[in-house]
Amino acid sequence: xxxxxxxxxxxxxxxxxxxxxxxxxxxxxxxxxxxxxxxxxxxxxxxxxxxxxxxxxxxxxxxxxxxxxxxxxxxxxxxxxxxxxxxxxxxxxxxxxxxxxxxxxxxxxxxxxxxxxxxxx
Numbered sequence: 001x002x003x004x005x006x007x008x009x010x011x012x013x014x015x016x017x018x019x020x021x022x023x024x025x026x027x028x029x030x031x032x033x034x035x036x037x038x039x040x041x042x043x044x045x046x047x048x049x050x051x052x053x054x055x056x057x058x059x060x061x062x063x064x065x066x067x068x069x070x071x072x073x074x075x076x077x078x079x080x081x082x083x084x085x086x087x088x089x090x091x092x093x094x095x096x097x098x099x100x101x102x103x104x105x106x107x108x109x110x111x112x113x114x115x116x117x118x119x120x121x
Contacts, residue, residue, distance in 0.1 A: 002041070002063045002070070004048055011071040012051045012060035013089050014080040015111050017104065027107035033079040040073055041065055051086075060086070078103020081111045 002009045010016075016037075017029035048061035063070045074080035075090045078097040081104065082090035098105045 001058055002037075002046055002048060002061070004046065007048075008058040009048050009050070009061040009063060010056075010058045011074065011080070012062050013083050013086040014071045014075055015083050016074060016080045017109065018112070021109075021112070023104070023107040023109035025108045027109070029079075029104055029107065029109050032103065033074065036074065036077055036079050037070065040068075040070055046070070078105050080104075 002011070017033050019030040019034055021028075021030035023029050044065040046063055046065055048063040051060045051062065071080065072090060072093050075082060076093040076097055078100070080090075082088070082094040084091075097103060103109075104111075
C-alpha cells in the first residue's frame, strides 16, 4: 500500500502478498514485499494516478517513482503477482520472474487474494 496524504492506494494491476503472509516453506513473503516497496520509495517522491471510480478502498492506482512503475518493479522482482482482473500489463514481467524462480515463485507461495469464492452454477 502507498499512502499519500489522507489517501491509501493499492498498486493497480497486481496482488502483493499481505504483510503477514508466510509461504509454505516459511519464507516471509509479505515482509519481503513490504521491504522492497520501502526501498523503492524511500527518499523519493511517489506519484500515483488513481484508477477506477474511487469506490474501492484502498483505491487502486498506478504509482511511480522517478518514472518507474512500482507495480512492475514488484512483479519483476517476484514480490507480486499480475492481477488479471485489472488487465495484462504485468503478465510478461511476472513470466520473467517465474522463469527465474524469483521471490514468491521460488518459495511455494500461494496467491491467496486471487482466489475467488465459488458462486455455484
